[in-house]
Amino acid sequence: MSEAMFEVTLLVNGVPRSATVPARRLLSDFLRHDLELTGTHVGCEHGVCGACTVLVDGRPIRSCLQFAVTVDGAEVTTVEGCTRPDGELGHVQQAFRDCHGLQCGFCTPGFVTTITAYLEENPTPTQEQAREAIAGNLCRCTGYQNIVASVLRAAELRAEETQR
Amino acid sequence: MTTAAFGEPIARLEDPRLLTGQGRFLDDIGHQALAAAFVRSPHAHARIVDIDVSAAVDVEGLVAVYTHEDLDGRVGEPLPLLIPHAALTHGRTAYALAKDEVNHVGEPIVMVVATDRYVAEDVCDRIVVTYDFLPPVVGIEAARSAELLVHDDVPGNVSAHLVQSRGDVEAALAGAPHVLELDLDIERSASTPLEGKGVHARWDADDASLRVYTSTQASTSVRAALAARLELPLDRVEVIAPDVGGGFGVKIVHPWPEEVVVPWAAIRLGREVKWTEDRREHFVGATHERGQLQHVEVGFDDDGRLLGLDVTVWHDNGAYTPYGIIVPIVTTTQLLGPYKPEAYRAEFFSLYTNTVTVTPYRGAGRPQGCFAMERTMDAVAAYLGLDRTVVRERNFIRPDEMPYDHGLIFQDGRPLIYDSGDYPATLEKLKKLVGWDEFEAFRAEARAAGRRVGIGIACYVEGTGVGPYEGGWVKVETDGTVVAATGLTTQGQGHKTAFAQVVASELGVPVERVQVTTGDTRRFGYAVGTFASRAAVMSGNALASAARKVRDKALRIAGEALEADPRDLEIVDGVVRVVGSPPSAPGSSIPLATVAVLANPLRYAFDREAERATQFGGPVDYSKPPVAEGDSPGLEDTGYYSPPRSTFANGMHAAIVETDPDTAEITILRYCVVHDCGRLINPRIVEGQIHGGVAQGVGGALYERMVYDDAGQLLNASFMDFLMPYATEVPVVETDHLETPSPLNPLGIKGAGEAGVIPGSAVLASAISDAEGFAITRMPISPSDLFSLRLAQESR
Ligand code: FES
Numbered sequence: 036m037s038e039a040m041f042e043v044t045l046l047v048n049g050v051p052r053s054a055t056v057p058a059r060r061l062l063s064d065f066l067r068h069d070l071e072l073t074g075t076h077v078g079c080e081h082g083v084c085g086a087c088t089v090l091v092d093g094r095p096i097r098s099c100l101q102f103a104v105t106v107d108g109a110e111v112t113t114v115e116g117c118t119r120p121d122g123e124l125g126h127v128q129q130a131f132r133d134c135h136g137l138q139c140g141f142c143t144p145g146f147v148t149t150i151t152a153y154l155e156e157n158p159t160p161t162q163e164q165a166r167e168a169i170a171g172n173l174c175r176c177t178g179y180q181n182i183v184a185s186v187l188r189a190a191e192l193r194a195e196e197t198q199r
Numbered sequence: 200m201t202t203a204a205f206g207e208p209i210a211r212l213e214d215p216r217l218l219t220g221q222g223r224f225l226d227d228i229g230h231q232a233l234a235a236a237f238v239r240s241p242h243a244h245a246r247i248v249d250i251d252v253s254a255a256v257d258v259e260g261l262v263a264v265y266t267h268e269d270l271d272g273r274v275g276e277p278l279p280l281l282i283p284h285a286a287l288t289h290g291r292t293a294y295a296l297a298k299d300e301v302n303h304v305g306e307p308i309v310m311v312v313a314t315d316r317y318v319a320e321d322v323c324d325r326i327v328v329t330y331d332f333l334p335p336v337v338g339i340e341a342a343r344s345a346e347l348l349v350h351d352d353v354p355g356n357v358s359a360h361l362v363q364s365r366g367d368v369e370a371a372l373a374g375a376p377h378v379l380e381l382d383l384d385i386e387r388s389a390s391t392p393l394e395g396k397g398v399h400a401r402w403d404a405d406d407a408s409l410r411v412y413t414s415t416q417a418s419t420s421v422r423a424a425l426a427a428r429l430e431l432p433l434d435r436v437e438v439i440a441p442d443v444g445g446g447f448g449v450k451i452v453h454p455w456p457e458e459v460v461v462p463w464a465a466i467r468l469g470r471e472v473k474w475t476e477d478r479r480e481h482f483v484g485a486t487h488e489r490g491q492l493q494h495v496e497v498g499f500d501d502d503g504r505l506l507g508l509d510v511t512v513w514h515d516n517g518a519y520t521p522y523g524i525i526v527p528i529v530t531t532t533q534l535l536g537p538y539k540p541e542a543y544r545a546e547f548f549s550l551y552t553n554t555v556t557v558t559p560y561r562g563a564g565r566p567q568g569c570f571a572m573e574r575t576m577d578a579v580a581a582y583l584g585l586d587r588t589v590v591r592e593r594n595f596i597r598p599d600e601m602p603y604d605h606g607l608i609f610q611d612g613r614p615l616i617y618d619s620g621d622y623p624a625t626l627e628k629l630k631k632l633v634g635w636d637e638f639e640a641f642r643a644e645a646r647a648a649g650r651r652v653g654i655g656i657a658c659y660v661e662g663t664g665v666g667p668y669e670g671g672w673v674k675v676e677t678d679g680t681v682v683a684a685t686g687l688t689t690q691g692q693g694h695k696t697a698f699a700q701v702v703a704s705e706l707g708v709p710v711e712r713v714q715v716t717t718g719d720t721r722r723f724g725y726a727v728g729t730f731a732s733r734a735a736v737m738s739g740n741a742l743a744s745a746a747r748k749v750r751d752k753a754l755r756i757a758g759e760a761l762e763a764d765p766r767d768l769e770i771v772d773g774v775v776r777v778v779g780s781p782p783s784a785p786g787s788s789i790p791l792a793t794v795a796v797l798a799n800p801l802r803y804a805f806d807r808e809a810e811r812a813t814q815f816g817g818p819v820d821y822s823k824p825p826v827a828e829g830d831s832p833g834l835e836d837t838g839y840y841s842p843p844r845s846t847f848a849n850g851m852h853a854a855i856v857e858t859d860p861d862t863a864e865i866t867i868l869r870y871c872v873v874h875d876c877g878r879l880i881n882p883r884i885v886e887g888q889i890h891g892g893v894a895q896g897v898g899g900a901l902y903e904r905m906v907y908d909d910a911g912q913l914l915n916a917s918f919m920d921f922l923m924p925y926a927t928e929v930p931v932v933e934t935d936h937l938e939t940p941s942p943l944n945p946l947g948i949k950g951a952g953e954a955g956v957i958p959g960s961a962v963l964a965s966a967i968s969d970a971e972g973f974a975i976t977r978m979p980i981s982p983s984d985l986f987s988l989r990l991a992q993e994s995r
């Protein structure tokens with residue numbers, strides 16, 4: 036007995052990408068193993084850690100809780116797509132570097148995408164809001180203090196960018 | 200422009216890759232590999248009666264199914280016991296795939312290899328294992344009572360029993376004006392890195408060689424283990440730790456069952472095979488730590504000076520002892536912290552239970568030791584009505600007593616001798632940082648507002664940088680790039696940056712020029728591993744030594760080229776020049792890149808650097824060989840660092856907590872850290888280590904516990920139920936530090952990796968006790984635990 040296969044096409048970081056996969060292929064596995072975009076990480080596969088967060092049509096979702104077939108045709112942004120157009124670090128990425136917001140870097144892609152989406156909604160968070168913004172993602176290395184600082188720094192950098 | 204190197208809080212060199220999704224973690228490698236999955240025991244203690252694979256064989260995509268019967272040669276033997284000890288009289292290790300019996304839920308029994316992980320798991324679901332159930336031993340009390348045994352041939356469930364002492368404790372206790380007894384209890388937690396384990400293996404039949412990627416803290420040692428188990432020559436096996444998503448101790452254990460059978464299957468099948476651990480597997484198939492019961496008897500005088508301290512520890516080592524008894528040894532030796540009781544005796548029993556095996560988790564037994572000692576200090580202070588900091592201060596080893604010999608044997612088998620540290624100064628700093636002397640005013644204010652607050656303190660000393668050695672290799676390439684390698688591995692500590700800072704400083708080059716490789720046996724074959732806060736001390740000093748040798752050689756060659764005395768030369772910003780000469784004064788300088796070219800008398804020149812070097816090619820002495828005897832081509836060298844013994848870092852934490860009078864909710868209002876880890880290579884990285892450690896300490900104190908039921912089922916084997924702290928649970932950490940350089944190594948550094956986590960349970964127990972007015976003796980503590988304790992206190 037072989038599984039039914041489906042062609043799934045996504046606009047990933049602005050580029051149309053497709054692959055033929057079974058219905059049960061998780062979006063996280065689709066991105067990582069079918070499209071070989073391994074920036075999106077998997078820390079739990081039950082929707083709790085947030086490492087697999089990607090933006091689907093601009094909204095952060097946990098790619099380990101979605102089947103690839105259910106988002107066929109969507110626009111997806113992964114951490115690879117959070118750079119500036121010239122390939123340099125985007126504002127959230129740069130903020131993490133400035134503030135030592137990462138250690139092992141495994142959780143980081145999920146934070147970068149989450150914060151990117153958050154700042155679109157709330158470009159000028161307070162310290163407290165910055166902490167709330169990342170309260171759904173797990174990090175085992177940093178103790179979060181520098182990630183909170185990264186959120187605030189990213190907001191600054193983003194403001195500078197949009198003023199330009 | 201030279202980027203300042205050693206001691207500067209520079210941004211990390213590894214970050215751009217990791218931030219843009221270009222990291223290569225284990226599961227990012229080998230997209231074409233076959234996938235392995237495991238059938239694991241759902242029972243805590245059982246005999247395997249039958250394994251029936253008949254329903255599985257026609258699953259499309261299945262490649263192979265293996266059980267213990269298939270494991271040939273040494274692969275079928277019990278896994279190695281890494282650190283034997285004379286006291287470990289009954290060490291036991293598992294088989295790579297269970298043979299006849301399983302001893303904890305999660306033990307691997309069958310390996311399935313298939314075209315992808317989905318299919319491999321389908322196959323696992325169809326394999327039927329029949330068991331004969333055996334009653335499980337769960338919890339330390341059950342193990343200690345020994346009514347049931349984990350291993351039939353281990354009487355009393357005792358794997359090891361060890362007593363260490365200094366002085367006559369019995370006499371000291373008998374003669375002490377005051378004696379107190381404490382019973383303490385710490386539960387299990389685990390390293391729980393965000394990336395689980397994983398192995399990828401590729402057999403090259405043409406080359407008869409094996410390449411293994413594994414998410415490990417000890418690639419050189421995995422290599423040696425694999426060569427031995429797979430019966431391959433060592434030089435036909437290469438092991439690489441790719442980017443590793445956190446370790447915290449769990450990944451120092453090796454070889455894991457999966458680390459043996461995945462490469463074994465890759466060779467057998469002639470195909471790439473990969474296994475990536477999922478979260479549930481990590482909870483039940485990796486390792487845990489911390490679980491101990493402790494009994495303390497302490498005798499002291501009217502001033503609170505400790506005369507005798509007698510500690511007994513019952514340590515839960517889980518189902519097997521692959522990593523020996525390091526954890527209880529560390530507990531019972533590091534328990535002493537900054538104090539010097541006149542007589543000390545520590546005894547431990549390491550006990551088997553039918554639960555996941557116990558191996559070091561960041562702190563490695565120190566948090567438990569610190570808990571015992573600091574609860575004792577608080578008890579003494581409370582008994583005598585003295586300030587808790589005063590009692591501690593009176594028991595401190597003074598700076599002028601360094602080096603201080605405890606008369607015990609440490610985890611490395613060497614004498615427990617503290618090299619340096621200034622404990623009174625550390626305490627002063629901490630009191631100032633947290634506002635210790637002003638706290639009573641704050642308490643009164645809070646009380647008036649109907650709030651309940653408390654302050655706690657805990658001190659620790661941490662043996663870091665244990666031997667035996669690490670090595671480093673440094674090479675200047677002909678384009679001026681400096682490549683360096685060390686064998687130990689990296690799991691987020693920023694080694695590529697910190698080690699680049701060390702090399703850049705020694706060599707006199709910009710830090711961005713230095714590219715460091717860690718944990719790749721192709722680049723450096725001799726290493727021990729990353730654990731016990733040893734990487735910076737060991738590889739830092741080894742790389743410094745290698746860089747100094749390269750520097751000497753560069754000066755010698757440049758001296759010949761410039762016709763100058765090497766002693767008059769310096770290297771600044773990647774250029775060798777006569778000391779003090781202005782940049783680019785003709786004939787007084789030569790780029791390091793050019794020196795690298797001159798260091799290698801090549802027959803063919805391919806690049807511009809080689810052409811440039813020809814201008815320095817002075818008259819040739821044809822009576823001598825091009826490469827002098829004892830010399831070697833190239834501007835590179837290797838250095839090792841092997842310490843006489845560990846170097847001891849120290850620190851003190853203070854916390855202010857608020858406990859809700861009604862709901863017993865516990866909130867940390869402030870968390871202050873003062874630490875001393877000698878000279879800092881990169882203060883920003885050290886600070887990050889402290890933050891992360893504190894978060895794990897807070898997790899272990901207030902949230903994390905492995906909950907086993909009587910049948911040995913781990914009830915909370917997921918991130919939904921095991922409460923790892925989110926940002927909302929971790930306090931802001933306020934830090935200050937001292938720098939007491941270690942006299943034991945040239946760079947004067949001490950380890951910092953574990954510091955943050957050690958006093959977590961101790962300091963929060965101290966603060967909660969202070970808020971509540973009764974002593975907390977069990978950690979972790981949840982609001983409902985605290986609520987029950989309050990009820991029990993009231994009914995007293
Ligand atoms: S992997 Fe998706 S939330 Fe953890």
Ligand code: FES
Nearest residue numbers: 138142174175176
């Ligand atoms: S940086 Fe390692 S888990 Fe967050």
